[in-house]
Amino acid sequence: MQEQAVGQQIVGPTRTHFTTRSGTLARWAMGTPMIFRRNSEIYGEAEPVEYVYEVAHGAVRTVKVLSDGRRQIGGFYFAGDIFGLEHGNGHSFSAEAVVDSTVLMTRRSSLIGMAGHDHELAQQLWIVTAQQAARAHNHALMLIKTAQERVNSFLLEMTERIASGDLIKLPMSRQDIADYLGIAIETVCRALTSLEMRSAIAMPSSRAVRLRDRSMLTE
Amino acid sequence: MQEQAVGQQIVGPTRTHFTTRSGTLARWAMGTPMIFRRNSEIYGEAEPVEYVYEVAHGAVRTVKVLSDGRRQIGGFYFAGDIFGLEHGNGHSFSAEAVVDSTVLMTRRSSLIGMAGHDHELAQQLWIVTAQQAARAHNHALMLIKTAQERVNSFLLEMTERIASGDLIKLPMSRQDIADYLGIAIETVCRALTSLEMRSAIAMPSSRAVRLRDRSMLTE
DNA sequence: CGACGCCTTGATAAATGTCAAACGTCGTGG
DNA sequence: CCACGACGTTTGACATTTATCAAGGCGTCG
Numbered sequence: 001m002q003e004q005a006v007g008q009q010i011v012g013p014t015r016t017h018f019t020t021r022s023g024t025l026a027r028w029a030m031g032t033p034m035i036f037r038r039n040s041e042i043y044g045e046a047e048p049v050e051y052v053y054e055v056a057h058g059a060v061r062t063v064k065v066l067s068d069g070r071r072q073i074g075g076f077y078f079a080g081d082i083f084g085l086e087h088g089n090g091h092s093f094s095a096e097a098v099v100d101s102t103v104l105m106t107r108r109s110s111l112i113g114m115a116g117h118d119h120e121l122a123q124q125l126w127i128v129t130a131q132q133a134a135r136a137h138n139h140a141l142m143l144i145k146t147a148q149e150r151v152n153s154f155l156l157e158m159t160e161r162i163a164s165g166d167l168i169k170l171p172m173s174r175q176d177i178a179d180y181l182g183i184a185i186e187t188v189c190r191a192l193t194s195l196e197m198r199s200a201i202a203m204p205s206s207r208a209v210r211l212r213d214r215s216m217l218t219e
Numbered sequence: 220m221q222e223q224a225v226g227q228q229i230v231g232p233t234r235t236h237f238t239t240r241s242g243t244l245a246r247w248a249m250g251t252p253m254i255f256r257r258n259s260e261i262y263g264e265a266e267p268v269e270y271v272y273e274v275a276h277g278a279v280r281t282v283k284v285l286s287d288g289r290r291q292i293g294g295f296y297f298a299g300d301i302f303g304l305e306h307g308n309g310h311s312f313s314a315e316a317v318v319d320s321t322v323l324m325t326r327r328s329s330l331i332g333m334a335g336h337d338h339e340l341a342q343q344l345w346i347v348t349a350q351q352a353a354r355a356h357n358h359a360l361m362l363i364k365t366a367q368e369r370v371n372s373f374l375l376e377m378t379e380r381i382a383s384g385d386l387i388k389l390p391m392s393r394q395d396i397a398d399y400l401g402i403a404i405e406t407v408c409r410a411l412t413s414l415e416m417r418s419a420i421a422m423p424s425s426r427a428v429r430l431r432d433r434s435m436l437t438e
Numbered sequence: 439c440g441a442c443g444c445c446t447t448g449a450t451a452a453a454t455g456t457c458a459a460a461c462g463t464c465g466t467g468g
Numbered sequence: 469c470c471a472c473g474a475c476g477t478t479t480g481a482c483a484t485t486t487a488t489c490a491a492g493g494c495g496t497c498g
Contacts, residue, residue, distance in 0.1 A: 064360060072363050074356055087349035092356060115341070122334075122341045129348045130306035136355035137293055137311060141283060143362035144291050144401035147454065174477065182363035184455050189478055206462090206477060366486065393445065403487050408446050425445060425494090 024082055024128070025054055028114055028121050031104030036097035046090040051105040053084040058101020059171040061180075062093035073180040075135060076172065078162050082128050099171045143182050150181040151191035152217040155201070155209060166211040174206070243301055243347070244273055247333055247340050250323030255316035262303065264313040270324040272303040277320020278390040280399075281312035292399040294354060295391065297381050301347050318390045362401050369400040370410035371436040374420070374428060385430040393425070 025031065031054060036042055042053065045064060053060075055077050062074040062083065074093045077083045083095060085108070097103075115122040142153045154177060158168045170177075178185040192209075195201045200216035201209050211217070244250060250273060255261055261272065264283060272279075274296050281293040281302065293312045296302045302314060304327070316322075334341040361372045373396060377387045389396075397404040411428075414420045419435035420428050430436070 066364075070363065072360050074359065085349075086353070087346050088353070092353060116338050119335050119341070122338070122345070126341070126345045126348060127306050129345060129352055130304075133348055133352035133355055134305070134307070134311060136352055136359060140293065140355055140359040140362060141291055143359060144289065144398075145285075179363075185476095186456085186478080187454060190454095193478075392443095404444095405446080405488085406486060409486095412446075 024080065024124070025052070025104075025106060025111070028118065028124075029106040029111065031106045033102050033104055036101050036103060038097055038099050040097050042095040042097060042103060043084065043091055045092065045094040047094075048089060049084065049086050049091055049108055051084060052082065052108050052111055053095070054082050054104040054106075055079050056102040056104050058103070059098040060095055060101060060103065061098050061172065061176060062095050063179075064093050071179045072182070073176060075132075075139065076161075076176075076180070085125065085128055085132075098176065139180075147181075147183045147187045148191045148194065150183060151177075151188060151195070154181055155195075155211070156214075156217055158209075159211060159214075163211075168209045168211070170207045170209065243299065243343070244271070244323075244325060244330070247337065247343075248325040248330065250325045252321050252323055255320050255322060257316055257318050259316050261314040261316060261322060262310055264311065265309040266313075267308060268303065268305050268310055268327055270303060271301065271327050271330055272314070273301045273323040273325075274298050275321040275323050277322070278317040279314055279320060279322070280317050280391065280395060281314050282398075283312050290398045291401070292395060294351075294358065295395075295399070304344065304347055304351075317395065358399075366400075366402045366406045367410045367413065369402060370396075370407060370414070373400055374414075374430070375433075375436055377428075378430060378433075382430075387428045387430070389426045389428065 033056060036058075042060065043051075057079050060077040060081075060083060062077075064072045064074060066072075075083075076098070084091065086092060111121070111125065115125055142150050145153065155168065158170065159166075162168060162171075172180075174185050174188050178188045181188065192201070192203065195216070196203055198216065200211075200213045202212055203209055252275060255277075261279065262270075276298050279296040279300075279302060281296075283291050283293060285291075294302075295317070303310065305311065330340070330344065334344055357376075361369050364372065374387065377389065378385075381387060381390075391399075393404050393407050397407045400407065411420070411422065414435070415422055417435065419430075419432045421431055422428055
């Protein structure tokens with residue numbers, strides 16, 4: 001059912017010597033930059049929560065695979081987004097790089113420790129978690145809609161998060177989109193084709209979507 | 220589509236003179252107990268976030284209604300559960316009492332203020348939010364499964380949260396369950412009937428479910 | 439009793455998944 | 469430069485699941 005990584009070499013992360021200070025947590029912790037290759041695993045489901053991650057560039061997905069092979073994507077994370085911050089001992093999803101990505105890693109224990117003294121950091125961590133909760137609720141809300149509406153919502157979400165003007169460059173595959181939306185990959189294609197035929201969008205390539213009539217996605 | 224509240228008189232909340240100290244937040248704030256009648260609104264979608272709530276007894280649902288009348292339930296909250304703690308100006312869901320319920324209300328601003336000095340409270344608030352995020356992720360995960368699996372998952376969740384032994388007393392209607400699971404009310408009934416016929420459960424009444432073979436729900 | 443709210447069941451329609459095949463793109467090697 | 473193969477995407481035909489519509493049952497409360 002899920003052959004996306006078949007034949008993909010899963011390579012280990014690469015420590016870099018490059019640093020950045022642009023991130024949300026940069027005020028408190030620089031974070032160690034690591035490069036993850038496309039489709040490589042950043043952490044596994046049920047692994048202990050050791051680090052908190054911030055995407056420097058690239059894209060990350062969180063994934064859960066059911067025993068029978070069905071796959072769900074919990075969310076996508078893009079430059080500036082924080083992921084992996086969870087309560088409890090183990091990660092509830094695994095995380096994978098969608099494309100070659102640089103990720104800033106900070107020990108959770110060190111953040112938690114600092115938050116004990118620094119009220120602003122504590123509040124920042126709470127805000128990150130609260131936003132994730134809100135996003136997860138929106139994700140669940142999307143999953144009660146029809147297939148066409150889910151695709152519409154997805155495009156609108158991506159417009160908010162990663163579009164330049166009216167052009168969305170999608171880093172993820174159709175299968176990723178399908179697993180995020182809880183529908184079959186063919187259904188994603190058909191919904192996109194339908195939008196294109198109705199001139200709501202244009203697709204210069206399969207990984208690029210240009211919004212032509214946003215109101216047709218909103219209704 | 221949604222006639223559950225039709226004919227129900229929406230009554231205002233009632234301030235009580237009874238206090239409790241058993242709640243999660245009781246260590247920091249007693250909370251003002253308020254009684255909400257069955258199906259009455261505790262707060263509305265988009266209303267400013269003024270209070271944080273804890274269920275003393277009863278049951279609460281959070282609800283979002285789409286423009287065309289489709290309804291989603293974001294979650295259920297039972298005795299000891301905290302709800303309404305959100306970041307941002309407005310509530311993203313409304314909250315309603317499922318049955319007559321007593322709810323402890325504490326001003327959010329006062330909790331936030333105290334959390335600035337009290338690191339333990341800050342951590343407690345973060346944990347509450349992180350658990351909500353985890354629960355929302357599980358909710359989303361459930362919505363990619365088949366109808367029968369969703370009902371199975373729902374029963375398992377209720378077993379964890381409100382069962383006494385192997386008996387689950389459900390405070391919510393079939394319509395509530397359907398809207399939580401993102402399926403039609405008839406589909407909920409059929410899935411339950413199917414479980415009963417296969418002796419996985421017994422239903423002494425429509426609001427009571429006794430687990431007979433938990434493994435049939437787990438697969 | 440009778441009305442109402444809620445639940446269940448049946449028949450049918452609609453949406454979506456599954457299976458199969460073809461197409462396009464891109465990188466590699468002859 | 470072109471041929472080929474791997475991979476991802478798209479489309480079509482058909483099967484399956486689930487929603488919708490309709491009717492009837494059950495329990496409670498006046």
